[in-house]
Amino acid sequence: MNRESLLRQIGWFAAAVGLALFLTVLVTLPSGAPPLTTIFVLFQGGLGSLSKFGQALSVWVPLTLCSVGLLIPFTARLWNIGVEGQVIMGAIFCTAALRPFDGGGAGQIILALAAAALGGALWALLSGLLRVFGRVHEIFSGLGLNFVALGVILWLIFGPWKRPGIASMSGTEPLDVSLWLAKVGSLSVTWAGLGLALAAIVLAAVLLHRTGWGLKLRAVGENPKAATLFALGPRRRLLQAFLLCGAMAGLAGATQVLAVYHRLLPSISSSYGYTGLLVGMMASYRLGLAPFICLFFAVLNVGSIQLPLQLGLDSSLSGVIQGVMVLSVFIVQGVRLWLAKRGEAA
Amino acid sequence: MKIVRMMAALALCMALLFALGCASEPEKKAEDKAPAKTEAPAPAPEAKQDAKPLTMGLILVGPYNDKGYSQAQYEGGKYLEEKMGAKLIYLDKVNPADRPGLTIPQVVDDLLAKGADFIVAGSDDMTDGIIEAAGQHPDTVFVHASGDAALTGKGPKNLGNVFGRMTFPKMMAGFSAGMTTQTGKIGVVGPLINAETRRLIVSAYLGARYAWTQVRGKDLKDLSFNVKWIGFWFNIPGVTADPTQMAGSLYDGGCDVVLSGIDTPEVVTVAQQRRDAGKTVWALPYDYEKACEGQGSVCVGVPYFNWGPMFLKIAEQVKAGTYKAVFDWEAPYWADINDHDKSPVGFMPGEGLSADNKKALDEFVAKLGSGELNLFTGPLNYQDGSVFLKAGETATDKQIWYLEQLLQGMEGLSSPK
Amino acid sequence: MIVLSDIHKQYGRVRANDGISLTLEPGRIYALVGENGAGKSTLMRVLAGHTRPTSGSIEVNGERLSHLTPALARRHGVGMLYQDPLDFPAMPVWENFQLGAPRRTKRQVVDILGELSFRLDACFLPDEPVSSLTVGERQLLELLRLLDLGATTLILDEPTTGITPEQKQDLFNLLMTLAREENHTVVLVTHKLSEALEMADAIFVMRQGRLVCTLTPPYDEHELVSRMFGEAARGEVAPMPEVDETAAPRLDMRDVLFAGPKYSMGPLNFTARPGECIGLAGLDGSGQELFLRGLCGLDRMPGGKLVLNGREYGSNDFKILRRAGVQFVPADRLQLALFPALNLMEHITLAFPDRKEDRQKFYDEQCVERFNLRAHPDTHASELSGGNQQRLLLSLIPDDAALLLMEHPTRGLDAGSSRQVWNHLKERCANGATLIYFSPDLEEVLEHSHRVAVFYDRGLAAVVDRERATMETVGALMAGKPAAEVFGNRAKAAAEGGAR
The missing domain is CATH 3.40.50.300 (P-loop containing nucleotide triphosphate hydrolases)
Structure with missing residues (x-):
């Protein structure tokens, strides 16, 4: 069951795509939008030109950092829903590290990245400690900490870090250009961002599939009680998983600050943490799929502004189409499970 | 094995995109051609300007149909289409919460690619982004509504600012409130605290004070003017304070007139509820000319933007190639502040303004328009007691634009904690 | 009909x-x-x-x-x-x-x-x-x-x-x-x-x-x-291994208190020698579960001392005891002792991290030859039969384990597998290990024990040696009859002597 043939996987994937198309047609027809054109414009908007692809990649970077990070605690069956707050904390720590500097270079940027990783990791550690020692489920603590992180960032932006005399959602004073991450040619995506995302994928792949640490983490997730019997130190492993995920989420926050917005603003996370959770679920928590699904989301995200621009459609339609596609994947997965179950029962 | 699977997934993605492309390509072409004909091919720099209508690229912070700030700008763009035969392309909800990951330079790139000849950014929030974008496209005219880059000199040469002098309609709103109140207690539900909002609320206060002391002849001590900030232009549950609660607490605290400084109409709704419960209360919404319609006698009037004339002026200058990037702060058209073709800002009285008070308001407007009355005249003190204007001194535009604090006599925070 | x-x-x-x-x-x-x-x-x-x-x-x-x-x-x-x-x-x-x-x-x-x-x-x-x-x-x-x-x-x-x-x-x-x-x-x-x-x-x-x-x-x-x-x-049942009466005790419990999530018990005084098989009898919830879980360190020990191979332990930290050779095998294997979606090799890697390099060899020698575990090494634990799960667990216990604590060793096993498990456990005892186990099947307890410790009402009611442990006596003790009544006065003294 766990090793299905490639052909069948592709078949199921095609089924999901077919269903998604069908549902999209159903959903878009009443709004008067031409369904296929709408989808085409969406993808064209994200992939149509090199610069669009660059934009999509700049969304892909933080999204991938989040969803790859999430796979690590999930290996231990932990739902680090607090990833959203960890992105925010990463962004806050990143900004904090740069506040003393008016300008700078690689040194300051590396410092900021390290601070961001630290910030995210510490925030994740809170969730972890509550889970391991306080027996608070990480979903509840994570949600709570997301709100706290949002509170902190709002307080900072409207309080101590506000621009002189002004408190507004537009965020803090922008960073000096010397502190921005270097772009790939004229594209929006940065070298450092791409590097971080790829490094995260490789790191997660090696850690989870090539090391004893990954095996132990899986074991802890499979059966914490047995992990105690095997003296695998389940608590320590859970905390480590949280820390790693938090660090990656923090880096995602840093790329938002250093590469996208060049300042701290209240919605700095762009909800990539939550989207990352969705990606993880769609990928059934397989590392091999996650980056591609992230790309898919990134393309949709970038393409969505073409709906109002080109077709005069309300851009929330792209959210609907995105939702329909996610839903189709889940429906197809559900049908697949149901068939498998029925096959066993018959 | 893993690599094979990844490759396969990648291939599938590509195949999917191709399939989508092929499936809808012909349709799309047909679709595109129809409007393209009227539009004429965009990429033809040598083609005469006249062949192609002037195109304005408008960036809206909220939904184009928000019955508030963004809708006013959107209708300004529509006005331009109507009057000049220009074309409007716009993107709404451009803020990091609604469109994660989207930056102003990206939007500008898209608008330019769609043929925009000049760009108007609608909100204070876009300051940094529009400066960056203007720097990237030095040959295009950029106009930032509500910004001040041209005043401070921070922005590049091709970035101008335009804004209506909302201070005057706000004074009228304050005046109407001061005339209407029976308890002498006026409340304000304010958005976030910055120079713009301080400026506007102080204007309202000055209007109310004038009505209370000069027209009604009452003691200034009996006038209370209480400002409560929610933290943003509209309610974001969990992030901002709830404007419904804020308005409610102001009414409960004895205020019988509450002015709204935010983009959404909660204050009027609350007033309506209090009315239904038998209380004598009034409200003044903001931003949208028709906000009082259908609200009955609870609504005293609404100060609003009318961007059409401003956009038209800019567009004509851009077309003629004479636009200069300046800081343009436009006064109302005093002959008729509600003239759609002339006045950039206005005040539309509602049913809640009695006939007598309306007459007083008209006199007040006339005095303001003639320059006989300047409410920003000293002696005026800041909230902390320091001197803003000495006796007889009048404020400069810069002093008003960058107003540092609320004034003495007003309750509420002058700056964020 | x-x-x-x-x-x-x-x-x-x-x-x-x-x-x-x-x-x-x-x-x-x-x-x-x-x-x-x-x-x-x-x-x-x-x-x-x-x-x-x-x-x-x-x-x-x-x-x-x-x-x-x-x-x-x-x-x-x-x-x-x-x-x-x-x-x-x-x-x-x-x-x-x-x-x-x-x-x-x-x-x-x-x-x-x-x-x-x-x-x-x-x-x-x-x-x-x-x-x-x-x-x-x-x-x-x-x-x-x-x-x-x-x-x-x-x-x-x-x-x-x-x-x-x-x-x-x-x-x-x-x-x-x-x-x-x-x-x-x-x-x-x-x-x-x-x-x-x-x-x-x-x-x-x-x-x-x-x-x-x-x-x-x-x-x-x-x-x-x-x-x-x-x-x-068809197959031989191994005889009970001999116990060396003169050997120093493997385990000596001195006024030990155990506290579980639901109840606590003690003070307990109990000794066990190397090579000894001790069966625990008792109705559900009479204390035998806590006894085993406390001994291995999964439940708390608020008082008393454990002496293991002559070394004194004032607390029962699971990891320390595990290193000292205490191994616990729970009855609910899939729920508590194995990782359902991990395969056999991964279990071996987890149990013997230092054998990671030659785990295939280990698997062939230990699992297949010694325990007759006939399954592909890539099989998930959840796909194993109950018997194979138990074989896997037993093969994961190091040979030098000194004190084996087992809950119902043959739960869910067929007769052939049960006999095999018992033969293996007895072999370990013959090599000097001490086995303490409990089983809800009284016949099994009576058959495979040198001594039977009977629990009643969350306490150790009596320890009965093999000769006296019959269905009637142990059954009566399990139901709460005082040892004095069951054995008569002299026998009671003997029974308590066993408990010392």
Whole structure:
């Protein structure tokens, strides 16, 4: 069951795509939008030109950092829903590290990245400690900490870090250009961002599939009680998983600050943490799929502004189409499970 | 094995995109051609300007149909289409919460690619982004509504600012409130605290004070003017304070007139509820000319933007190639502040303004328009007691634009904690 | 009269029932025996209407049906008593009794309950919560409920698990009354041959989904065993290993207190020598579970001292004790001891990180050769049979483990696997390990123990040596009779001497 043939996987994937198309047609027809054109414009908007692809990649970077990070605690069956707050904390720590500097270079940027990783990791550690020692489920603590992180960032932006005399959602004073991450040619995506995302994928792949640490983490997730019997130190492993995920989420926050917005603003996370959770679920928590699904989301995200621009459609339609596609994947997965179950029962 | 699977997934993605492309390509072409004909091919720099209508690229912070700030700008763009035969392309909800990951330079790139000849950014929030974008496209005219880059000199040469002098309609709103109140207690539900909002609320206060002391002849001590900030232009549950609660607490605290400084109409709704419960209360919404319609006698009037004339002026200058990037702060058209073709800002009285008070308001407007009355005249003190204007001194535009604090006599925070 | 003809039930490729035909007549007691996985439960579920057979037919009271539903089964008087009684512990006796019955007032219910209890020689307080009853009493209540609902065919699934020998006798007497005097049909599903031999008018023997034979008295035990287990029945049971009486004690517990999540016990004083097999006997929740979990460090030890191989431990840290050679094997292997979705190799890597490089060799030597674990190394633990799971667990215990603590070592294993497990454990004891285990099957405890520690009411009631440990004495101790009464005064002294 766990090793299905490639052909069948592709078949199921095609089924999901077919269903998604069908549902999209159903959903878009009443709004008067031409369904296929709408989808085409969406993808064209994200992939149509090199610069669009660059934009999509700049969304892909933080999204991938989040969803790859999430796979690590999930290996231990932990739902680090607090990833959203960890992105925010990463962004806050990143900004904090740069506040003393008016300008700078690689040194300051590396410092900021390290601070961001630290910030995210510490925030994740809170969730972890509550889970391991306080027996608070990480979903509840994570949600709570997301709100706290949002509170902190709002307080900072409207309080101590506000621009002189002004408190507004537009965020803090922008960073000096010397502190921005270097772009790939004229594209929006940065070298450092791409590097971080790829490094995260490789790191997660090696850690989870090539090391004893990954095996132990899986074991802890499979059966914490047995992990105690095997003296695998389940608590320590859970905390480590949280820390790693938090660090990656923090880096995602840093790329938002250093590469996208060049300042701290209240919605700095762009909800990539939550989207990352969705990606993880769609990928059934397989590392091999996650980056591609992230790309898919990134393309949709970038393409969505073409709906109002080109077709005069309300851009929330792209959210609907995105939702329909996610839903189709889940429906197809559900049908697949149901068939498998029925096959066993018959 | 893993690599094979990844490759396969990648291939599938590509195949999917191709399939989508092929499936809808012909349709799309047909679709595109129809409007393209009227539009004429965009990429033809040598083609005469006249062949192609002037195109304005408008960036809206909220939904184009928000019955508030963004809708006013959107209708300004529509006005331009109507009057000049220009074309409007716009993107709404451009803020990091609604469109994660989207930056102003990206939007500008898209608008330019769609043929925009000049760009108007609608909100204070876009300051940094529009400066960056203007720097990237030095040959295009950029106009930032509500910004001040041209005043401070921070922005590049091709970035101008335009804004209506909302201070005057706000004074009228304050005046109407001061005339209407029976308890002498006026409340304000304010958005976030910055120079713009301080400026506007102080204007309202000055209007109310004038009505209370000069027209009604009452003691200034009996006038209370209480400002409560929610933290943003509209309610974001969990992030901002709830404007419904804020308005409610102001009414409960004895205020019988509450002015709204935010983009959404909660204050009027609350007033309506209090009315239904038998209380004598009034409200003044903001931003949208028709906000009082259908609200009955609870609504005293609404100060609003009318961007059409401003956009038209800019567009004509851009077309003629004479636009200069300046800081343009436009006064109302005093002959008729509600003239759609002339006045950039206005005040539309509602049913809640009695006939007598309306007459007083008209006199007040006339005095303001003639320059006989300047409410920003000293002696005026800041909230902390320091001197803003000495006796007889009048404020400069810069002093008003960058107003540092609320004034003495007003309750509420002058700056964020 | 119920006639099952040619019942087939397939789950995927597994044939749980493969063409079974049998007849149940009123007034008779039947035993359905077979190893785990022989298809007994499936067959009974078909009869109770919970499972729809793939093919075949059921004739009830002259009516021919392709399958039964629970409602239909009830209407035809089929009632099933599950191994774990399906009652609601928080509700009082009378409400549990009323479940599923037509609407009645409490007074009526209490009257009927009283009448039934009187007729069947039972006693219930209607307002008592079910949670305060023993397993045996709960079973009896369930039985009364089924009778009240009009059951004339009673199916009892392993009814003697977890009850005392005395309660078992009462239950059997009751069943006998029901069959002989009230003309009910009784089907006893069991894997204990002694019960079948004692009670049944006819024994159905199932093996690998088939009904291999129907035996009638006089029974030949050997025939029954070989029919049930096939080839696996043949094999030697290893003798009890010798214990060196002079050796220093492996374990010495001095005034030890244990505290679990639900209750605490102690002070306990107990010693065990190398090579000794010690069985713990007791009804569910009498303290034997806490004893084992406390000893290995999974539950707290708030007081006392443990001396292990001469070294004194003031606290029972799991990791420290594990390093000192204490190994714990829980009964619920998949829930507590194995990682369901990890494969065999991964288990080996986890248990012996230093053998990571030659784990294939380790697997061949340890799992395959020594433990006869016949499964592909990539198999997930959840896909293993119960026997293979236990083999895997045993192979993961290092050879130098000094103190083995096991919960029900043969739970869910067939006779062949059980014997193999016991032979292995005895071999470890012969090599100097000490085994402390408990089993709900008293026969098993008596058969494989040098000494039996009996627990009652969350305390160590007595320690009985092999000679004195019989069904009667241990059964009486488990039910709470003081040791003095069971053995007489002198014997009591001897028993307590054992406890020192």
